[in-house]
Amino acid sequence: MKYIxxxxxxxxxxxxxxxxxxxxxxxxxxxxxxxxxxxxxSGEFVATQGLAQPSEARVVCGxxxxxxxxxxxxxESKEFLLGYWIVDVASPERAYAIAGQISAAAGPDGKPTxxxxxxxxxxxxxxxx
Numbered sequence: 001m002k003y004i005x006x007x008x009x010x011x012x013x014x015x016x017x018x019x020x021x022x023x024x025x026x027x028x029x030x031x032x033x034x035x036x037x038x039x040x041x042s043g044e045f046v047a048t049q050g051l052a053q054p055s056e057a058r059v060v061c062g063x064x065x066x067x068x069x070x071x072x073x074x075x076e077s078k079e080f081l082l083g084y085w086i087v088d089v090a091s092p093e094r095a096y097a098i099a100g101q102i103s104a105a106a107g108p109d110g111k112p113t114x115x116x117x118x119x120x121x122x123x124x125x126x127x128x129x
Contacts, residue, residue, distance in 0.1 A: 002046065003095040005085040005102060006118040010078060013115075014054060024108045031105040039087060039098065046086035054080035095119050 009017075020028070039045035057080070058070045085102065089095050099117035107113040 001090070001092070001095075002086060002088050002122040003092070004120050004122065005087065005095065005099045006120065007082045007084065007102065008079045008116055008118065009082045011054065011080070014080070014082070020108055024106075027110070028105055028107055028113070032102065035098070035101050035105075036085075039085075044087045044089050044094070044098070046088050048083070048085040050083035051081060054082075092119070092121065095121075 036045060036048060060068045060070050062069050085098070087095060087098055089098070096119055099119050103115050103117045104112040105115075
């Protein structure tokens with residue numbers, strides 16, 4: 001079963017991350033890299049990617065005169081998608097366990113960040129052409 005694990009954060013959280021010391025950032029990233037290596041070794045890893053800053057996001061809603069209608073991130077947005085992992089695991093419980101490891105990755109002073117990770121199974125139906 002394939003799942004996507006979505007890491008979201010708030011504007012304050014993103015700004016707070018940028019204030020972390022280099023040592024805290026390096027320690028946090030080392031944990032995430034270890035999780036990726038472990039998932040690769042177990043055959044469960046499919047993909048992961050961090051995303052550009054929320055200020056670079058655009059919302060596209062349809063077309064006008066053949067061009068996409070875009071807008072920036074709305075200032076009232078409370079959360080932003082920061083990155084994702086795609087895993088192929090045997091059960092939902094395993095996907096939840098991986099999400100828990102990612103969420104518990106250490107931040108400043110070694111304390112868990114408890115970053116919310118949304119776990120969503122890939123749809124099993126096929127699109128009709």
